Amino acid sequence: MEFDEVVRGRRSIRTFSTAEVSDELVEALIDCALRAPSSMNGQPWRFIVVRSAETKGRLAETKDKYCPPGKREYPAGFLRGAPVVVITCIERAKAFDRGIESGVLATGHLLLAAASRGLTGVYMSAYKTGAPEVADEIRTILGVPAEIDPITIVPIGYPGDVAGPKTVMSAAEVVFHEAFGRK
Ligand SMILES: Cc1cc2nc3c(=O)[nH]c(=O)nc-3n(C[C@H](O)[C@H](O)[C@H](O)COP(=O)(O)O)c2cc1C
Structure with a gap:
């Protein structure tokens, strides 16, 4: 698929078909994610791949x-x-005080890599600013050590539904030239 086509077609679909997503496919998505930009090229990422129904249920309850x-x-x-x-x-x-940004960018790559393969992924945060108990609970569920911060949770699968229409702002509404507000 052409890159623009992938970007335009990517949607968050929250119903999944029963089709399996192989380990090889997940590895290919993560291979795209770990090529994202990161502060000082620290590449601070760690990815946890969850297939256990019990763990998915606990993550959903915490969210x-x-x-x-x-x-x-x-x-x-x-x-x-x-x-x-x-x-x-x-x-x-390894994050140089930019862990959230680096984690979010890697997640963006993951979502686009999924879309390019006909999959849907849904972005969900794994932390809450001012409420460290959220990340702590996710750490407990997944056995993540204290020096590692969970950033995002992305359920992935083949879509079991069709996305509804999405209205996107036009560039004319949001782009200025030389100074804010100048069309
Ligand atoms: C920072 C952020 C947090 C989000 N949190 C959730 C979430 O908790 N649950 C969820 O179902 N979707 C979540 N989403 C997905 C958005 O709802 C979705 O991207 C948005 O509605 C636009 O739809 P689209 O992805 O189909 O273009 C989140 C997206 C972002 C960027």
């Missing part, structure tokens, strides 16, 4: 437990239906 009322449009239970869930973590010592 829902800490989800504020204003953000409950998408309960996390859908991740139980994903054949595979990839958690992107960061080794703080």
Whole structure:
């Protein structure tokens, strides 16, 4: 698929078909993720690949437990239906104070790599600013050591549904020239 076609076609679909996602395919996605830019080229990533139904259920419970009322449009239970869930973590010592950015960029690569192969992935945060108990609970579920920060949780699978329409802002609305506000 052409790159632009991948970008335009990528969507977060929260219903998955029963088709399996092989280990080789997951490795190919992660191979794209670990080529993302990172602060000082620290490449601080660690990826945990989860297929266990029990672990998926515990991750969903934790996400829902800490989800504020204003953000409950998408309960996390859908991740139980994903054949595979990839958690992107960061080794703080290699992150040069930019662990979140590096983790998020790697996750962006992962999502686009998935889309280019006909898969859907859904971005979910694995930490909450000001609430370290969220990352701590995820650390406990996954056996992640204290010096490693979980950043994102991405359920991945073949779509079991078709995405609804998405309205995207036009460049004319958001692009300025030379100074903010100048069209
Ligand atoms: C920082 C961030 C946090 C998100 N958190 C969640 C989440 O907790 N649960 C969820 O189902 N989707 C989550 N999403 C996915 C967005 O809902 C989704 O990307 C958005 O609705 C646009 O839809 P699209 O990905 O199909 O273009 C998150 C996305 C981002 C970038």
